Amino acid sequence: MFDAVSADAGPWRLSPRCTLSILTFRAGKTMIAVQLLHGHSLRTRCHRMPRYILLIRLNDAWPSQLSAREQPGAPICSSSERPSADLRTGLRRNTHGLPSRIGAPRYLVALDIDGTLVSSGVDVPPATIEAVERVRGSGHHVVLATGRTLTSAMAVAKSLGLTDEWIVASNGAVTARLENTALDGYSLHERRTFHARSVALLASARLREVRIGAEDFGRGWLVNKWFAHGLLNGHQRMVERLEELWASPTTRVVVNGPSAVSLIEPLRRLGVSATPEGARWINVTPHGTSKASALELVRARLAVPSDYTVAIGDGLNDAEMLAWAAHGVAMGQADEQVKAVATSVTGTIDEQGAAAALRSLTAGHLPQPAAVAGRSSRPLPGAAT
Structure with missing residues (x-):
């Protein structure tokens, strides 16, 4: 029924059980072949067995993101249903030409936003966007892990072109997955809350000129005083009475003021997690909550081995995340x-250090240390060499 066909491009792995190749029939028709792994062997079928192969006729042009091989290979499928030697070896290629093997573990790559991907705002530099695309094109999971609200983090995700990835927001108090079909653009998997009363009373009693903000999930912030522009991501609503800050459970409270860091231990004795960001700022979340705790839940959900975790960050609120990851990059x-808890150090935000670290990952090596003498890059476990 079908004459022999040659593989003009691919194969690319679409998922752990699916590869894609561009095929040309002797009749001159160009088609896409999507081949599924069945058990431990790769099977190809003609259209009489659509369970295993789907053939889609293309128009006259190739897809813009795919390019033909310089020398078309040997038959990939024929009426005898014999897969090519290239497929039998289990090799795959993605749209970026990065080689690896079918079944190779996928990494979970956790990325802080502020100070890592962007200096401010939501516009990610083109080089960093390209590096993230290469990581995703290699089949790895990219997870944004930030102190920003979910709404603000989603704006950065859009800038990166993320459509179905996980997001850890509010320093680990909120975990969601992007979904284009969802009403709000995401599905909420966890929202950890606490009552802010004791935190607000302690901060207002101990510090003069203190600013307190309680996250109002999905809407912004309730504040006792206005925060300067850019300090909080999202709309601010100033309350008339302090008790309005704890009218409902909140995912996070921020305390801002002179010597705010002096409240770290008193706050922790209240049974909450308190993380400083400089001398004037403290993030307060439910007890035991951090980027690391939320990422561990995502890792388990994605079934990624612990040794296949990478995290890149710059702030004190990233320290636990970098220590949690098998490969923490400061x-x-x-x-x-x-830096002390990281495995390696990359360039600064002005040097687009995150992009350099991500490029090292797709090359199959740990990010090259930029500020730690005596260290050298090492191959990533399971990476092609």
Whole structure:
């Protein structure tokens, strides 16, 4: 029924059980072949067995993102249903030409936003966007892990072109997955809350000129005083009475003021997680909540081995995340306390250090240390060499 066909491009892995190749029939028709792995062997079928192969006729042009091989290979499928030697070896290629093997583990790559992907706002530099696309094109999971609200994090996800990835927001208190079909553009998987009363009363009693903000999920912030532009991501609504800050459970409270860091231990004794960001700022979340705790839940959900986790960040609120990851990468401008728990250090935000680290990952190596003498890059486990 079908004459022999040659593989003009591919195969690319679409999923752990699916590869794609561009085929040309002797009749001159160009088609896409989507081949599924069945058990431990790769099977190809003609259209009489659509369970295993789907053939779609193309128009006269190739897809713009795919290019033909310089020398078309041997028959990939024929009426005898014999897969090519190239497929039998289990090799795959993705749209970026990065080789690896079918069944190779996929990494979970956790990315902080502020100070890692962007200096401010939501516009990610083109080089970093390209590096993230290469990581995703290699089949790895990209997870944004940020102190921003979910709404603000989603704006950055859009800038990166993420459509179905996970997001850890509010320093781990909120975990969601992007979904284009969902009403709000995401499905909420976890929202951890606490009552802000004791935190707000302690901060207002101990500090003068203190600013307190309680996250109002999906809407912005309730604040006792206005925060300067850019300090909080999202709309601010100033309350008339302090008790309005704890009218409903919240995912996060921020405390801003002179010597705010002096409240770290008193706050922790209240049974909450308190993380400083400089001397004037504290993030308060439910007890035991951090980017690391939320990422561990995502890792388990995705069934990614612990050894296949990478995290890149710069802030004190990233320290637990970098320690959690098998390969923690600190940005070049990070505090020495953050660098101390990282596996390696990349360039600064101005040097687009995150992009360099991600390029090292897709090349099959740990990010090259930029500020730690005596260290050298090492191959990533399971990467092609």
